[in-house]
Amino acid sequence: MNLESYKKQALQKQKEHRKFLETLKKKPPKNLDYMVQETHDQVFEKIDCLQCANCCKTTGPLYTEKDVERISKHLRMKSADFEAKFLRVDEDNDKVLQNLPCFFLNQDNTCSIYDVRPKACREYPHTDRKKIYQINHLMIQNTVICPAAFEFVEKMMDNLNK
Structure with missing residues (x-):
């Protein structure tokens, strides 16, 4: 997996991705949550996080009080x-890794x-979330870090433009 290549593509397509995600926000398809879950599943059939772990190497999750309690225990x-x-x-004012x-x-x-990992890690890259358009800004950031997030947005664009 060539992370540099993904990052370069993601940066080149940010404008296009942002525009696409905005259309989802303005006029979400009726079956959006279903499409999101289906696309998420398709992407993760092909991408293995253990081959990458770029999120763990480059971005730190936010730690909630519950995360701190659970992990320290x-x-x-x-x-x-x-x-x-x-x-x-x-x-x-968020708790993050040193x-x-x-x-x-x-x-x-x-x-x-x-x-017992933090909630933020369990949910990353948020590609299986309901009402996905609520996190457009985060999705754009994630496409630069996570090949799966990039592939997710690309596949969503393909699926909706059919």
Whole structure:
């Protein structure tokens, strides 16, 4: 998987993707949620996250209080100790990782806390979400990071332009 090639394509197509996603927002097809789920499934039949893990290497998820409690409990740490060791507060006042790539990313691109990973990680790249047009800005950002998000938008465009 050539991440540079995906990123380059995504940047070149941002305007086109943004325009397409805006049309979904203005005039969503009746069966949009169904189409989104079907397209998501098709994309992930072909793309294996373990071959990439670019999200874990380049972007840090937001950690909710529930995430912190669940993960620190799993690691048998106090929440405050977990936060001090791994997290920082960013400019938006969100708890995020101190460093990238993610500390919990293993050499083989698996996650050492997969079963208790943050909600943001479980939902990424948000290509199976209902009312997808509510996160257009996020989807555009994700196409540059995640080959699956890029392929998702491309496939949605193909499916709707048939």
